[in-house]
Amino acid sequence: MSPEDYNFITSFLLDTTGLSLGENKEYLLEARLVPLAQSHGMNGIEDLVLALQSSIDPSLKKDVMEAMTTNESSFFRDRRPFDELKNNILPSLIAERQTTQRLRIWCSACSHGQEPYSIVMLIREHFPELANWNIQIVATDLCTKALDRAQGGIYSQFEVQRGLPVQLLMKHFDQCEQGWQIKSELGSGIQWKHLNLLEDFQHLGMFDIVFCRNVLIYFKPDTKKHILDRISRQMSSSGVLLLGAAETVLGISDNYSKMSECQSAIYQLAKTSPLSAGVN
Incomplete structure (x- = not known):
């Protein structure tokens, strides 16, 4: 993942969800977004960034936001x-x-x-x-x-x-x-x-x-x-x-x-x- 692509996605997430990833979280983005990109028929992060920038697929923005959401929970969590x-x-x-x-x-x-x-x-x-x-x-x-x-x-x-x-x-x-x-x-x-x-x-x-x-x-x-x-x-x-x-x-x-x-x-x-x- 190029530094430019990393900066674009982290800025996108900060603006749309408030999620502040900071630096050196490339592994996290790749783990969650490469499978998402492939499910949309793309080769990887670079294609995903281009698609987000072009706004061709309106559902892609929502999918990226949801892919980066941490849905960790349990019953009576932290009792x-x-x-x-x-x-x-x-x-x-x-x-x-x-x-x-x-x-x-x-x-x-x-x-x-x-x-x-x-x-x-x-x-x-x-x-x-x-x-x-x-x-x-x-x-x-x-x-x-x-x-x-x-x-x-x-x-x-x-x-x-x-x-x-x-x-x-x-x-x-x-x-x-x-x-x-x-x-x-x-x-x-x-x-x-x-x-x-x-x-x-x-x-x-x-x-x-x-x-x-x-x-x-x-x-x-x-x-x-x-x-x-x-x-x-x-x-x-x-x-x-x-x-x-x-x-x-x-x-x-x-x-x-x-x-x-x-x-x-x-x-x-x-x-x-x-x-x-x-x-x-």
Whole structure:
């Protein structure tokens, strides 16, 4: 791969997805994009770059973006955030929302669906009092192929063994030819939507809980700030943001403060922020 082709693709990915590869990632681009180029009848990266530059195939741009998306996930990934959700976040919100009996949750990079399904299972198992509440879960991702898989709810034996307790597997899944399929009633309350976090997402509405885990680590600081600030404008006044274990808002956005009861990377709107005076 020539330096010119490398620079073009990394700039293309930065502009379209926010993904910042930096230097010396030629091996990664070749591993993911050479098979893609061949599937489009091209010889390799050079042909792919020429096609992107000419915009002859409108689907190619989307295919390149999706090929470079990391769709790594597992059920109850990094267990602690789900413990915090069960022990602190949901009990606090439930006490506050007894009148409206409504909660909205956003999984902003849902990948193959393990995260939103884990949330539904946690609510079903530990909060039976929410059975008659209006619980809305919006699951979004940049990759349409990942969304299709998520909505289908079929997982291999290996995937269900990663973080999913066997009792929940037997209760909420049916065995199928490809492995295990989540029961339809578990996914009925999830709205699956294609979304690029670089683009406007005001149409999604307001949320009480936002999962944005292991996404921002791939972005440059100014892009992280832009996304975090826009998310804060769509959180209710007592809303909660959950980031990945290695992520933080410190030094990036002043719109949040650490949720004192929680040990993980969990934040609320800062009390000094004008956003914290918003309506629920």
